[in-house]
Amino acid sequence: xxxxxxxxxxxxxxxxxxxxxxxxxxxxxxxxxxxxxxxxxxxxxxxxxxxxxxxxxxxxxxxxxxxxxxxxxxxxxxxxxxxxxxxxxxxxxxxxxxxxxxxxxxxxxxxxxxxxxxxxxxxxxxxxxxx
Amino acid sequence: xxxxxxxxxxxxxxxxxxxxxxxxxxxxxxxxxxxxxxxxxxxxxxxxxxxxxxxxxxxxxxxxxxxxxxxxxxxxxxxxxxxxxxxxxxxxxxxxxxxxxxxxxxxxxxxxxxxxxxxxxxxxxxxxxxxxxxxxxxxxxxxxxxxxxxxxxxxxxxxxxxxxxxxxxxxxxxxxxxxxxxxxxxxxxxxxxxxxxxxxxxxxxxxxxxxxxxxxxxxxxxxxxxxxxxxxxxxxxxxxxxxxxxxxxxxxxxxxxxxxxxxxxxxxxxxxxxxxxxxxxxxxxxxxxxxxxxxxxxxxxxxxxxxxxxxxxxxxxxxxxxxxxxxxxxxxxxxxxxxxxxxxxxxxxxxxxxxxxxxxxxxxxxxxxxxxxxxxxxxxxxxxxxxxxxxxxxxxxxxxxxxxxxxxxxxxxxxxxxxxxxxxxxxxxxxxxxxxxxxxxxxxxxxxxxxxxxxxxxxxxxxxxxxxxxxxxxxxxxxxxxxxxxxxxxxxxxxxxxxxxxxxxxxxxxxxxxxxxxxxxxxxxxxxxxxxxxxxxxxxxxxxxxxxxxxxxxxxxxxxxxxxxxxxxxxxxxxxxxxxxxxxx
Numbered sequence: 001x002x003x004x005x006x007x008x009x010x011x012x013x014x015x016x017x018x019x020x021x022x023x024x025x026x027x028x029x030x031x032x033x034x035x036x037x038x039x040x041x042x043x044x045x046x047x048x049x050x051x052x053x054x055x056x057x058x059x060x061x062x063x064x065x066x067x068x069x070x071x072x073x074x075x076x077x078x079x080x081x082x083x084x085x086x087x088x089x090x091x092x093x094x095x096x097x098x099x100x101x102x103x104x105x106x107x108x109x110x111x112x113x114x115x116x117x118x119x120x121x122x123x124x125x126x127x128x129x130x131x
Numbered sequence: 132x133x134x135x136x137x138x139x140x141x142x143x144x145x146x147x148x149x150x151x152x153x154x155x156x157x158x159x160x161x162x163x164x165x166x167x168x169x170x171x172x173x174x175x176x177x178x179x180x181x182x183x184x185x186x187x188x189x190x191x192x193x194x195x196x197x198x199x200x201x202x203x204x205x206x207x208x209x210x211x212x213x214x215x216x217x218x219x220x221x222x223x224x225x226x227x228x229x230x231x232x233x234x235x236x237x238x239x240x241x242x243x244x245x246x247x248x249x250x251x252x253x254x255x256x257x258x259x260x261x262x263x264x265x266x267x268x269x270x271x272x273x274x275x276x277x278x279x280x281x282x283x284x285x286x287x288x289x290x291x292x293x294x295x296x297x298x299x300x301x302x303x304x305x306x307x308x309x310x311x312x313x314x315x316x317x318x319x320x321x322x323x324x325x326x327x328x329x330x331x332x333x334x335x336x337x338x339x340x341x342x343x344x345x346x347x348x349x350x351x352x353x354x355x356x357x358x359x360x361x362x363x364x365x366x367x368x369x370x371x372x373x374x375x376x377x378x379x380x381x382x383x384x385x386x387x388x389x390x391x392x393x394x395x396x397x398x399x400x401x402x403x404x405x406x407x408x409x410x411x412x413x414x415x416x417x418x419x420x421x422x423x424x425x426x427x428x429x430x431x432x433x434x435x436x437x438x439x440x441x442x443x444x445x446x447x448x449x450x451x452x453x454x455x456x457x458x459x460x461x462x463x464x465x466x467x468x469x470x471x472x473x474x475x476x477x478x479x480x481x482x483x484x485x486x487x488x489x490x491x492x493x494x495x496x497x498x499x500x501x502x503x504x505x506x507x508x509x510x511x512x513x514x515x516x517x518x519x520x521x522x523x524x525x526x527x528x529x530x531x532x533x534x535x536x537x538x539x540x541x542x543x544x545x546x547x548x549x550x551x552x553x554x555x556x557x558x559x560x561x562x563x564x565x566x567x568x569x570x571x572x573x574x575x576x577x578x579x580x581x582x583x584x585x586x587x588x589x590x591x592x593x594x595x596x597x598x599x600x601x602x603x604x605x606x607x608x609x610x611x612x613x614x615x616x617x618x619x620x621x622x623x624x625x626x627x628x629x630x631x632x633x634x635x636x637x638x639x640x641x642x643x644x645x646x647x648x649x650x651x652x653x654x655x656x657x658x659x660x661x662x663x664x665x666x667x668x669x670x671x672x673x674x675x676x677x678x679x680x681x682x683x684x685x686x687x688x689x690x691x692x693x694x695x696x697x698x699x700x701x702x703x704x705x706x707x708x709x710x711x712x713x714x715x716x
Contacts, residue, residue, distance in 0.1 A: 012438065015438070016439060019434055019435035022435070023256075023433075024311070025257045025277065025311050026311050027311050
């Protein structure tokens with residue numbers, strides 16, 4: 001089992017978190033991803049108020065964000081979106097205008113990129129993954 | 132061999148070499164107690180489970196092996212918690228076996244149910260909830276392995292009642308598989324070389340030796356290293372007795388109530404070699420001003436301690452014994468330390484410990500000095516928490532290793548009496564003194580019954596100053612003498628209390644009576660208690676005021692006592708002196 005823990009703190013604080021995690025007997029390996037190029041993903045389910053008039057506009061947003069509409073009911077639609085946290089934040093802020101009825105998100109999972117040409121995607125500080 | 136879970140526990144304990152356990156039965160653990168007499172295990176019936184945990188702690192530290200305590204579900208298990216937390220903070224090897232309600236009713240708020248594995252996560256090194264009888268032996272095997280290896284600590288094994296009653300095939304595992312647990316014991320040779328170069332180049336080095344030296348039984352190596360290099364040695368509180376207290380290179384304890392000489396030496400040194408210590412705040416003064424001119428070598432088995440509190444130049448994650456062995460082999464000719472030794476001799480001269488008063492008032496110092504004389508510095512001394520604890524640390528230079536046991540990290544009042552019973556049972560041939568204040572004593576005095584029943588040869592020095600003394604001292608120094616809820620005068624009559632338990636006792640109120648009482652108590656074959664009526668207003672000095680640097684240590688009380696018998700308040704920077712209020716009776 002692998003957990004991703006997002007830590008907000010100084011370098012020494014993150015170092016201490018890593019060391020303390022190692023003291024948990026079940027923990028086999030802790031990787032500090034702060035310095036690595038990583039891919040980070042989150043999944044969110046968002047239930048948005050919608051009617052016949054607003055549905056096309058929502059669908060357009062879903063399209064642009066490469067999200068998916070996973071449930072359509074009379075007064076609402078449910079959207080599934082994956083991406084880095086900023087993308088999800090941005091979609092949520094756009095959907096707020098329609099009225100968000102319910103929202104659940106998973107938190108970040110992260111993985112270091114393979115060794116190779118430098119990637120343009122910046123790493124977020126302090127992601128620590130625990131196996 | 133098919134046996135029930137309760138027998139598996141006992142078989143496993145026997146396989147781990149356990150001869151003594153401390154506990155108190157109750158509903159859920161009755162299946163275990165039912166079969167316990169069939170095994171060669173000496174069970175010590177405590178009067179409160181906290182006592183069992185402290186006894187196991189004292190036993191573990193004195194013996195160097197694991198101390199075991201047992202309790203029933205719910206309140207029994209929860210009463211262990213402070214003892215487990217204490218063992219955790221002081222890295223004491225303890226295994227706690229608790230029973231829980233039957234698996235079928237776990238989570239239903241059954242009678243005497245508590246989620247003890249949940250409760251103890253932060254105060255144990257690890258814990259287990261065993262759900263099947265066949266999992267009992269591996270859980271206990273792993274628990275002992277965890278408790279006694281690496282940085283030792285308490286491990287709890289919680290076994291529901293039905294698991295104790297279920298039969299299964301018993302075979303004690305010969306190996307363990309814990310891929311996530313693999314403490315580093317062997318030092319990294321590159322780091323050892325780096326450390327050796329720093330040591331060779333240092334002109335004003337000091338060693339701060341801590342509990343890790345005792346845990347890894349590295350006192351001979353420490354002595355050999357010091358004999359070879361001539362580096363002065365300072366102890367942390369829990370490091371006391373890891374180095375001979377009468378050695379020329381010994382400077383005493385460091386920290387809030389350490390010797391002024393040790394504090395100044397650390398402040399002036401150019402190399403700190405921390406051996407088996409965690410650079411605790413009580414020992415280091417203000418971190419930002421800690422050893423400002425020094426490089427730091429830090430040897431500890433727990434990597435999480437490296438760089439946690441102070442910056443480290445050379446970290447060595449290893450067992451202290453092996454690290455010291457490697458350093459003894461690696462370190463070549465050092466700088467001439469004569470000027471540094473001379474400087475330290477000056478400091479020793481300049482800052483002797485305060486003298487006990489000679490005006491008839493009874494000081495902790497009179498008592499502890501006499502205790503040292505009577506035992507020739509070779510007793511096992513268990514101390515509680517507070518003023519007397521600091522006075523023992525100052526006035527009892529330990530001459531034998533692993534002879535000082537105290538509640539350091541957690542500062543658990545009530546620790547000493549049960550812990551000294553545990554220490555006695557681990558090392559019955561030694562001379563045992565239990566030093567305790569009147570506050571701490573009343574927290575676990577019920578264990579006097581165990582002391583009496585076991586005829587444990589422990590002498591109790593009860594320092595009765597009718598106050599929560601250390602709190603009173605702080606109220607005097609930092610809260611403008613506003614004494615709130617620290618007055619313990621009045622009941623009980625400790626002489627009657629001792630006699631209620633059938634323990635001979637003495638009461639001493641003047642310095643002249645100390646020696647006789649100590650001699651008479653030590654002549655008693657079993658337990659004995661001496662109540663010393665200590666000057667209520669005695670303060671512990673030297674003192675490094677919290678938030679100040681070691682260099683700012685106040686070596687002795689700066690204001691002599693006034694004619695009215697009350698001690699004027701010590702002036703703290705920024706505080707106005709305030710006359711002392713009278714005692715409220």
